[in-house]
Amino acid sequence: MLVAFLLTLLAGGATSIGAALGVLGRGTNPKLLAGGLGLSAGVMLYVSFMELMPQGARVLSGGDVVTASGGAYAALAFFVGIALIAVLDRLVPEAVSPHEFSGRMSGSHGHSELRAPDEQAADRALRARLLRTGTVTAIALALHNVPEGFATFVAALQAPEVAIPVVAAIALHNIPEGLAVAVPVRRATGSRTKAFWLASMTGMAEPVGAVIGYLLLAPLLTGEAMGAILAAVAGVMVFVSLDELLPAAEETGEHHTVIYSLIAGMAVMALTLIVV
Template identity: 55%
Template sequence: MTDIWVPLVLTVLAGLATSIGGMIGVAGRGDSRRLMSMGLGFSAGVMIYVSLVEILPKGREALISEFGDAAGEWLVLLAFFGGIAVIALIDRLVPEEINPHEPGTVDDRARQRALMRTGILTAIALGVHNFPEGFATFIAAIQNPEIGVAVAVAIAIHNIPEGLAVAVPVYQATGSRRKALRWATVSGLAEPAGAIVGYLLLMPFISDGLFGVVFAAIAGVMVFISLDELLPTAEEYGEHHWAIYGLVAGMAVMGISLVLL
């Protein structure tokens, strides 16, 4: 265990990475199809690698230690696909036209106009998506600070293109850099909120077994986001090879960072 302030700071920093994407968007680089394609591929590579190489094995180890080989193996399997099921359900419940993870959001003029008219609903949609990510970072850092840093880096990298995807249409719709940056930042602040709410709800039940389930579920969530949202969106920009280059680069960077950690 570690002091909760360290995990909270990691979660806040990971969440605020959307502001970096927002700054890229309002600086005039948001229309670079190659940049967006490679950036989204990079995010997917980071998340897939850290999920399958670091997070899922840690969850498996904790569950086998707590419940034995057979039960532990079944629990990690159920938790992994349970995480996928939860994030898939969230994606289905959020209307497609305001879903920040759906392909085509950057170039969709209708969504640009609707974004400002439905600000509160958009904020709720972003919060629903980012709550699990914030809790993932927070709970991972509580159990193991080194894994927490790896998850925070993965989520932060994932949040940069998400912040760009939010800021670009707002900027194009309003011409206001301040409003675009504000929306990008607010979308990221849902993550520390998710961390705090999740921790308070689960605090009485925290144990090694729960950590194992959460870790396996986190891995499922991150793999699903990568395969269902990041890679298809990268392909939407028509830069297939750059998306794959980004994917491989993301895996390499995360692999090196885990070795260094």
């Protein structure tokens, strides 16, 4: 259990990488960002359909052979997982939704210049708006990351052989989230420290989500209930991949890089499962 928690902490901590990029004023190479997000999506989709769903169906079937009822319950749990994460996603306003950030916002270059009063007023209004955006985005991301943290924790707890690739996929997914918070907060406040720590704390919602989920659902993490949870976790991962990772990757304009990386992610996950 400690290893599962540490892996979840590592995945959430990757948000700090995006936060660091944001406060340093560096953008992300579109091709690199597209490749990272596409790779993450490939890993998560493959492990969901080829590992978590079959494993959940076997547990629900009560043996190594998947029965019709076991498969049906697994499919039901899969779509329940999708429904839950979709509802949470809809509760986040579109303007601050985690997957709406595509790295297009530029930071302040720190140039001092004498401007007209109306321009200064407009700049103050912009800074206030950016601060609100960054703060609300941080809160939205923190809430959004809770189920992701639990999903990562359960995957690591139940299937250690797929834990590392899943953690890597979630970690890559969290880097642009750190950017999404750090860039507007830094532009609004001028403080690298505030921007970095506010963005980093959103990632810590993942280990918190793992702990809360475990404390609430520990009695269910055995038997058939565990099979349903595994299938639901697969649903969560599929939704995150299709609703967040791939759209954000496509916004970079590097379509072929996204597709090639998606396939590469699946191939890496397949090779990992074969070797292990």
